[in-house]
Amino acid sequence: MADDDVRGRSGEPAVTSGDPPVIRSDVPGSFPWSVLHDRHPALIRKVGDATPYGPDRRRALDLLLREITDGVIGPLERAAHDRELWESWDRGHVGRRWDDAPFLWAESYFYRKLLAAVGYFDPGPWRGVDPFEPFKQAELLGKGVEAELRALDGVPGMPPGEQAQTLLQRALWGNQADLGFRLSAGGAQAGGRTTGLTADDSDLLWPAVDGPRPARICFVADNAAGELLPDLALIDHLLHARGAREVLLHVKPTPYYVSDAVPADVIACVRRLSAAGGRAGEVGERLWGAMGSGRLAVRAHVFSCAPLPYSEMPEDLREEFASASLTIMKGDLNYRRLVGDRMWPPTTPFASAVGYFPGPVAALRTLKSDVVMGLGADVVTELDAGGRPWRTSGTHALIQVRP
Ligand SMILES: O=P(O)(O)OC[C@@]1(O)O[C@H](CO)[C@@H](O)[C@@H]1O
Secondary structure, three states: OOOOOOEOOOOOEOOOOOOOOEOEOOOOOOHHHHHHHHHHHHHHHHHHHHOOOOHHHHHHHHHHHHHHHHOEOOOOOOOOOOHHHHHHHOOOOOOOEHHHOEHHHHHHHHHHHHHHHOOOOOOOOOOOOOOOHHHHHHHHOOHHHHHHHHHHHHHHHOOHHHHHHHHHHHHHHHHHOOHHHHHOOHHHHEOEOOOOOOEEOHHHHHHHHOOOOOOEEEEEOOEOHHHHHHHHHHHHHHHHHOOOOEEEEEOOOOOOOOOEOOHHHHHHHHHHHHHOOHHHHHHHHHHHHHHHHOOEEEEOOHHHHOOOOHHHOOHHHHHHHHOOOEEEEEHHHHHHHHHOOEOOOOOOOHHHHOOOOOOOEEEEEEOOOOOOOOOOHHHHHHHHHOOOOOOOOOOOEEEEEEO
């Protein structure tokens, strides 16, 4: 796969092979354009309403709103703790227009700037205060989550194969629980789902887990609460029923894409499970124990919030994924980063884009952005004929595996 970030002399990303162009947000009316022009401004307002920030933080939020509405991409503060890191991730976009940067890069940088605006990194009262916590908390205590937890009670009565598939499907569709997505007008209706998957390689997934030696699984999580709970139930199945040796659970080091899980969300979910009673309570107790013994370890690698595809991951992360029997990547953003945020023809084989990945990898994702590949031609024809925005509506899902 071509590297998006091989730079031309101007600093612009240069496509160096026949790969399709990187997605940008400069086409009015397109999905990426609506994220930058509708979703991000709405999010700034929601964040300002959800926490009683003082005048300085409100001013900073207003400035960010102005910057993304009609300005150019501004640098981080000179004293920012991660300024150097971001300079190494910059591809010449700072100082240019938001719409002209790759969609992936612009979104990621927006979340970094939002954290700066609310004082997340500064000494003072707002340091480390997650601006999205009120939304995550509301979901964690909501009826949808209660139903998710109660549904686990039915699992032990199922035949083993059905248990595994049920937990896998619940984790997959849990990816609809994405609070950033629900912010946009189109996403407000998310919740519907198609019956069949657009691609289903689940028959390739289990053999990677049940290999000759007890498996080491990297589980790259996505959203907190409504997604992380079924993810944790699946992780418990891997550890408890499938005899996996260990699971390394990767979450974001800092709040990101509204509901993406950070370490505090893992703890909140394990507590929520443990307190739920019934089967969920048993799962929670076992996971608590697994964290204590080290069989379930939480990772919060800085690259998890990088604005770059996984093809550019640093060596330590590459080594970790290489050491795993299987890496499970959850969600839409991880998919975009895994295959590259490009307008792939949808029938391009999945394996052709993930050849660089250092070990077996599985993607579990509901479709919430334009990127998709590895679909059958007949499937694409049928979806296109439906006349609905199937790529971005969150109503379709896929499981793709490169063993
Ligand atoms: O990774 P997730 O939580 O499944 O989805 C992230 C998401 O909401 O953000 C992007 C647009 O902002 C889309 O790729 C997708 O809709």
